[in-house]
Amino acid sequence: MESITDLAxxxxxxxxxxxxxxxIQYGTAGFRTRAENLDHVMYRMGLLxxxxxxxxxxxxxxxxxxxHNPEEDxxxxxxxxHGEMLEASWEVHATHIANVPDDGLAESxxxxxxxxxxxxxxxxxxxxxxxxxxxxxSLSQAVMDGVSALKTNAKDYGLxxxxxxxxxxxxxxxxxSYGTDTEEGYYQKLSSAFKLLHKNVSxxxxxxxxxxxxxxxxxxxxxxxxxxxxxxxxxxxxxxDGSSGKLNLQxxxxxxxxxxxxxxxxxxxxxxxxxSFDGDADRIVFYFFDKDGKFHLLDGDKIATLxxxxxxxxxxxxxxxxxxxxxxTAYANGSSTKYIRQQLKxxxxxxxxxxxxxxxxxxxxxxxxxxxxxxxxxxVFSDDAMNQVKKAASDESRPESERxxxxxxxxxxxxxxxxxxxxxxxxxxxxxxxxxxxxxLEDWDKAYTDLPNRQLKVKVKDRTVIKTSDAERKxxxxxxxxxxxxxxxxxxxxxxxxVRPSGTEDVVRVYAEAETQADADMLGYEVSVKxxxxxxxxxxxxxPPAK
Ligand code: G16
Numbered sequence: 408m409e410s411i412t413d414l415a416x417x418x419x420x421x422x423x424x425x426x427x428x429x430x431i432q433y434g435t436a437g438f439r440t441r442a443e444n445l446d447h448v449m450y451r452m453g454l455l456x457x458x459x460x461x462x463x464x465x466x467x468x469x470x471x472x473x474x475h476n477p478e479e480d481x482x483x484x485x486x487x488x489h490g491e492m493l494e495a496s497w498e499v500h501a502t503h504i505a506n507v508p509d510d511g512l513a514e515s516x517x518x519x520x521x522x523x524x525x526x527x528x529x530x531x532x533x534x535x536x537x538x539x540x541x542x543x544x545s546l547s548q549a550v551m552d553g554v555s556a557l558k559t560n561a562k563d564y565g566l567x568x569x570x571x572x573x574x575x576x577x578x579x580x581x582x583x584s585y586g587t588d589t590e591e592g593y594y595q596k597l598s599s600a601f602k603l604l605h606k607n608v609s610x611x612x613x614x615x616x617x618x619x620x621x622x623x624x625x626x627x628x629x630x631x632x633x634x635x636x637x638x639x640x641x642x643x644x645x646x647x648d649g650s651s652g653k654l655n656l657q658x659x660x661x662x663x664x665x666x667x668x669x670x671x672x673x674x675x676x677x678x679x680x681x682x683s684f685d686g687d688a689d690r691i692v693f694y695f696f697d698k699d700g701k702f703h704l705l706d707g708d709k710i711a712t713l714x715x716x717x718x719x720x721x722x723x724x725x726x727x728x729x730x731x732x733x734x735x736t737a738y739a740n741g742s743s744t745k746y747i748r749q750q751l752k753x754x755x756x757x758x759x760x761x762x763x764x765x766x767x768x769x770x771x772x773x774x775x776x777x778x779x780x781x782x783x784x785x786x787v788f789s790d791d792a793m794n795q796v797k798k799a800a801s802d803e804s805r806p807e808s809e810r811x812x813x814x815x816x817x818x819x820x821x822x823x824x825x826x827x828x829x830x831x832x833x834x835x836x837x838x839x840x841x842x843x844x845x846x847x848l849e850d851w852d853k854a855y856t857d858l859p860n861r862q863l864k865v866k867v868k869d870r871t872v873i874k875t876s877d878a879e880r881k882x883x884x885x886x887x888x889x890x891x892x893x894x895x896x897x898x899x900x901x902x903x904x905x906v907r908p909s910g911t912e913d914v915v916r917v918y919a920e921a922e923t924q925a926d927a928d929m930l931g932y933e934v935s936v937k938x939x940x941x942x943x944x945x946x947x948x949x950x951p952p953a954k
Contacts, residue, residue, distance in 0.1 A: 435910025453553020460531030490826025570829030622659030626688030724812030
């Protein structure tokens with residue numbers, strides 16, 4: 408009789424054969440490449456999700472998205488039981504299963520089952536969702552085929568933002584204590600807490616009007632849905648909503664952050680609160696134009712400082728002794744790190760790119776605020792901190808002011824999607840802080856001034872030749888590259904630069920900051936040339952910045 412793994416292989420060979428030889432790696436946030444090369448990967452990730460689910464004895468999530476990448480790409484992110492990204496040791500299994508030749512698939516599955524000691528009689532369960540890419544439907548079907556090949560049930564949510572699926576997985580695995588695993592449950596929980604915090608606050612400078620560029624992605628659909636629950640409390644206008652433009656093309660959080668300008672279709676008066684999501688709505692950046700038409704960006708660093716400052720106040724007011732910390736990556740602007748240390752006086756850690764690293768580090772604090780400069784981040788509270796807050800909120804022996812602080816903290820916790828960075832939840836959180844502080848975006852922007860910076864991409868033959876250490880701030884290989892970067896950096900006042908291989912695109916990323924924009928642009932360019940020369944650049948050499 409054929410075993411279940413043999414059967415899974417047979418289905419792979421017949422319906423989802425591996426047609427490409429190129430090895431694909433589980434990157435910063437899962438597999439990501441041209442959609443036409445992903446069918447077999449998706450089928451196999453359906454299989455892998457089932458094994459992970461049986462091993463963890465919990466529901467696992469599979470999100471079909473390539474987030475900020477162009478529409479032609481697609482990808483898959485696997486979600487572990489507590490809504491976090493797939494554990495690193497299983498990323499290795501995922502890469503192996505994704506790349507094994509078709510006729511070796513059954514054997515590889517058996518080896519994995521044995522290695523992880525998986526009890527195949529345990530019933531697994533999988534939650535699946537997808538973004539709005541044209542390729543997402545058939546790729547989602549490939550995942551479902553993988554799940555059913557191992558005789559396991561799945562719930563297909565259809566269209567969701569990535570953070571919504573993280574949320575659903577957590578709700579299911581906490582048996583509802585985190586919330587209800589439905590879209591309505593998500594909107595209800597976040598919007599009720601938001602409205603409660605917004606109530607009875609008066610303002611003169613804050614504006615409850617926000618204009619959102621949804622990157623022509625799934626965030627548009629879901630934010631419009633959220634608006635129904637929020638009502639008049641916050642008036643959201645959504646554009647780049649997928650009705651005409653292409654996903655992430657000249658729009659979205661990544662475009663705005665990297666290009667340091669408004670997206671296509673952005674046509675706002677001075678001071679209007681503007682926001683961009685990315686393609687799967689797990690990133691958010693804010694910006695505005697001042698009266699001289701100058702563009703001001705409030706990125707993940709600024710969001711982190713705003714939120715951390717607010718939470719610190721609430722913790723102090725509640726009288727609780729909770730340790731709050733902030734986590735950033737090398738992309739964090741030097742001015743933000745200085746502000747966090749010197750003004751907010753909050754401990755700050757630096758980890759490699761990828762929310763999985765930030766999330767993990769943030770869990771070391773009672774209240775861990777983490778944000779990548781690109782707008783990807785959230786806040787996590789330890790179980791103990793959540794219990795303390797809940798208890799303090801109703802502890803009659805405490806002064807009313809402390810109870811009020813704890814009550815507000817407890818409500819804020821419900822606005823936050825703690826499972827992963829969530830553009831919709833982060834939007835509501837920022838709105839609360841701005842409203843309570845009675846701040847316009849200009850007021851928020853004044854907290855500190857970013858050092859001018861530039862991000863560039865360099866195409867190389869094989870980006871894995873670049874190996875980094877010290878939270879990606881040093882390039883250990885190829886030989887000579889770090890020395891070259893160091894001597895370039897020395898030429899520029901307040902200069903800083905690093906290079907790292909992207910985990911979502913086939914490029915090497917270069918970051919540079921300096922005291923003036925011209926210096927940051929020149930430093931970025933010079934470092935890019937060194938990458939091109941020393942790391943096997945292909946195509947045109949990087950061109951100098953426009954004068
Ligand atoms: C993903 C990750 C982020 C990371 C970004 C860019 O974002 O979740 O943590 O910052 O990729 O990564 P890289 O520089 O390695 O390409 P998203 O929004 O695309 O899923």
